[in-house]
């Protein structure tokens with residue numbers, strides 16, 4: 001059964017009618033550019049072949065009825081005229097949050113019955129929540145005939161996270177879920193929201209390993225990292241770290257805490273690495289991509305301090321086999337989750353075997369490996 005058939009069958013079963021439409025929004029993997037988005041900088045993610053699927057029908061009143069196929073098959077119902085934070089079914093707050101944001105511009109929309117299912121591993125740094133938000137926005141916008149574009153949808157998803165769910169995330173995850181392109185990575189300027197696509201070189205695989213070290217974005221140190229970046233920007237008298245360079249940072253080294261200094265150093269150097277990775281991918285210069293991804297990982301480990309021992313082990317293990325033929329680094333918010341590697345066809349089996357032979361033995365945790373493809377975003 002395809003994912004579409006799964007949600008459509010679920011819809012018929014739970015709502016006793018046939019769904020009018022199907023919607024899908026992908027998760028993402030970030031190739032490089034970590035914790036740069038909320039600093040106004042650059043990111044280079046790709047949307048992947050895991051995501052959130054929805055089968056839905058428009059109602060002619062203001063009710064929203066949602067049936068989840070995962071999450072213990074829980075269901076929620078509420079009115080668009082009275083959207084409250086849900087302490088019990090916390091997953092539904094992503095829906096509630098994006099609808100509050102959508103209602104600000106489109107107060108007259110009608111309610112929807114929908115069934116939802118996702119296959120992005122949760123809490124793994126592959127943006128299960130952003131894909132959920134974008135799928136819900138696509139569903140409500142399409143069924144209500146709203147002129148919402150991908151960038152507007154991404155901003156509404158981010159607003160829901162920042163103002164309703166309580167995570168101070170940037171714009172990357174929602175924007176790539178909305179605007180990703182098949183077989184392409186997307187360079188996003190997180191200040192201007194300008195986009196440039198670049199092809200993932202033929203013969204290089206998006207090789208993702210979930211360390212299965214669970215992380216919680218809201219509860220983790222994510223928000224603290226953001227505050228430390230803001231502190232550094234304030235000391236240097238720039239609006240965002242995007243506006244600083246290493247010369248300015250060195251000048252102010254003694255005016256800020258050592259922690260703020262190393263956090264800012266990560267962001268400033270990561271922005272440069274991200275732009276250089278785009279150029280190197282465009283030139284087919286994999287050796288340089290390899291070096292930049294390695295430097296990015298070391299910067300997340302030493303300066304931003306968001307990796308874990310299991311993730312570092314995994315990255316070193318893959319790097320040992322990969323050398324300069326591809327790149328590997330932790331991906332996403334950090335404190336666990338996934339590693340992303342660009343792996344040439346002829347090394348896929350070797351690297352898989354090496355992880356399977358060593359990772360669990362070393363860490364006591366069994367990994368999951370996904371060879372992904374870059375996919376189309378929900379609004380692209």
Ligand code: GAF
Nearest residue numbers: 034035169170171172332333
């Ligand atoms: C999480 C956030 F949601 C993104 O906005 C981004 O900051 C990322 O962590 C780190 O690069 O996925």
